[in-house]
Amino acid sequence: MVEKEHFQIADQEENETLYGVSQDTIRALEEALEENNTELVGRLIEPLHAADVATVIEYLPPTLRHTLIELLRPTFDPEILADLNDIVREEVVEQLGTQDIAEAISKLKSDDALALIEYLDEDKRKEVLKSIPVRERVILEEVLTYPEDSAARLMQREIVCVPSFWTVADTLQYMGKEKNLPEKFYDLFVVDPKHMPIGGVPLSLLLRQSPTTKIRDIMMVDIKRIPTLMDQEEVALLFRKYGLVSAPVVDEVGRIVGMITVDDVVYVIEEEAEKDIMLLARVNESDFFEPLLSTSYSRIRWLMITLLNMIMAATVISQFQETIEKMVALAVLMPINAAMSGNAGMQVVTVTVRAIATRELGGVNMSRAIWKEVLVGLINGVVFGGVMGAIAAFWFADPALGIVLGGALILNMMVAAVGGVIMPILIDKMDMDPAISAGPILTTTTDLLGFATFLGFAKLFLV
């Protein structure tokens, strides 16, 4: 038995070490930390990539996390901070203190440094900025004046710009000598004398040219210029659509001020999709890493919406107490209508919210999308109204009851369909996020209407 268990773990390990750190390594590290075996901790951490150390830190329980950070402090790799989840990073930054953080920031790429500093609160941020060398501080302070989630916040300052009259040989020579190049880059940007980007040269293209070729003869001119104020979601769409790996960022007058690379965009794409998933289920994005009480508090805030919704629904039902007393089958059947139209509506809301986010839904196809939902709502309403009406009629041996339930279902599923597609579009037009409010508004509507129509029809036609 022991044999077998050992084998299974080894198997699992083999799979997981593809990511550089296995659950077993973390377990070994937990033990070493608990026993204060500094030497073993060092040996376990040493071979790991910064991203893997970040994973380890995220997996550890808070107390051991604290111990590990103290052990790592003297040789702390700032890259680890760049790879941490926001919530955990805040905790680690707090523990490391101003001096160490300032030092880490001056060692990082400008975009990673910014990511670190932008999550600090006002006071802490000022304190850290004071400890950073003037040159880097000025740059950081300027970028911080741009709105959060803008392209300027995402870009790095380090870029490679060359004039179009250079030859390939000039360019290669320049890159061989210049010390201040970005650590990694994929395109050169060609600029005019005013420092406006007029083209781009992928490195893989540059490498295949003869030395005497002029840059202007090989540069791609259809580059996508990203304004500093463009929203990061738009930046991500642009990269995805055109399969970009890097793109120049330009200021208001069109001068190049930095570049955005695809690794930042991968992060944004994930963040934006994650936000929509979480908002549609009414939880905070960072829920998983949040401490117990703050998770509890944020979930309670979201559930308050459901509670208010249900109190309103109960109020609607209470208007029909006499009706229900006369015909208790109504109480048995009444949740069906609200639940079916609620779920059907959330299907439409989700599809519409995502189609808006991915720009698949626009002015041109809007009326077509709305019509489609109206028709789907009608078809599905008739299907479920028919089926459920028939079941109810047989169950309570009362055809009229079946007709009332079926009719109410058709009506509500139509309302859910129309509301589900129009609500997110309207909310988006008002420049608000449809992922947040479209769901709750729709569910409240379908609930209230669900009970009101079924019980109302019953009162009118049955009792």
Place this chain on the structure above:
Amino acid sequence: MVEKEHFQIADQEENETLYGVSQDTIRALEEALEENNTELVGRLIEPLHAADVATVIEYLPPTLRHTLIELLRPTFDPEILADLNDIVREEVVEQLGTQDIAEAISKLKSDDALALIEYLDEDKRKEVLKSIPVRERVILEEVLTYPEDSAARLMQREIVCVPSFWTVADTLQYMGKEKNLPEKFYDLFVVDPKHMPIGGVPLSLLLRQSPTTKIRDIMMVDIKRIPTLMDQEEVALLFRKYGLVSAPVVDEVGRIVGMITVDDVVYVIEEEAEKDIMLLARVNESDFFEPLLSTSYSRIRWLMITLLNMIMAATVISQFQETIEKMVALAVLMPINAAMSGNAGMQVVTVTVRAIATRELGGVNMSRAIWKEVLVGLINGVVFGGVMGAIAAFWFADPALGIVLGGALILNMMVAAVGGVIMPILIDKMDMDPAISAGPILTTTTDLLGFATFLGFAKLFLV
């Protein structure tokens, strides 16, 4: 008035042309197609990037889409197919026919060609393959033997491999001459005589070396080798974690067979997140582009789950008809319990499903995650049980009724919390997708239990 409207459109246009194609262009194209103005259609399409033509095709209504494809046929750019949404692509492929598709496939990069062919049905695929030149056909047929969603399906065959004993000058010379290089690449891979990757050299690093430097002295040895059978979701996690732009794919014995680049990964990340969003809301991924009847059909299939769920709930309620008849306030309050615990449970399911998908939840922190949810469930249960119990007690001037509702709420919110975290973990352990089934199972549980406990307690203690 006309003046102003014109101005607004121009404004909107300015914003949208960042993506190369505005809603106005699409509208103009729609008109031109309706009027059969071939010359104008040509002028509107000509300046567009293939990705933008794909967008235009997606936006057009099916009939005009058909007309446009016919007009484009003689000069059809195969890149357009690579950029189309799956559903629309299928339609276009159908219309273009075997001969044109085979031609397009032979012009595309190996990964894009594969993406095109893998969605064809068995017969069509065989037909198309027959029309493709032998060399490309053999490669495609081999890759098609790998499972869908595997790394092998994602990779491109075109790679740049160099031996470690070469100098930078050797390498540059080779790349200058060799005709069969990939169109775009970001890293060279260093291979041993058995063609196993032993290192990688980012182009931006290569460019900064002196010509006599040996490749072995500059290569990065901690490259991430991707087995052909790795799931695309794992590939995406790997790229994101280590900020990769390209990585070598290796066969069972470790020989390099291709590479995966970040643009493919961006697509996978989005696809995987999209799948989870849609599944949690119980709709098909491609819902937006599906034709009316197929959307309707797939939604009905999902809603059948809700229907069965509600019929079971109604059956539970029907067991308590007498109780409800005696105390109709129960009918008023009973939806609250089911709805609150259902929503609270879906919060937990969503957080857990995503934490599993992003590997934030693993063996080490599992028990901690479960305990956290149990405690959050308890706290939130007590909060809402208390609040709602008090409201019910005052509303119906019946403290016992308040206690029954409050108690049932605490119990159900605990069950929802525990079920919400354990269910996805168990489903994942069984190698099934928790995003599909965790939600429905949980909602059914909370619904049935929600009605059963509240009405059960009421029967026992109140009437």
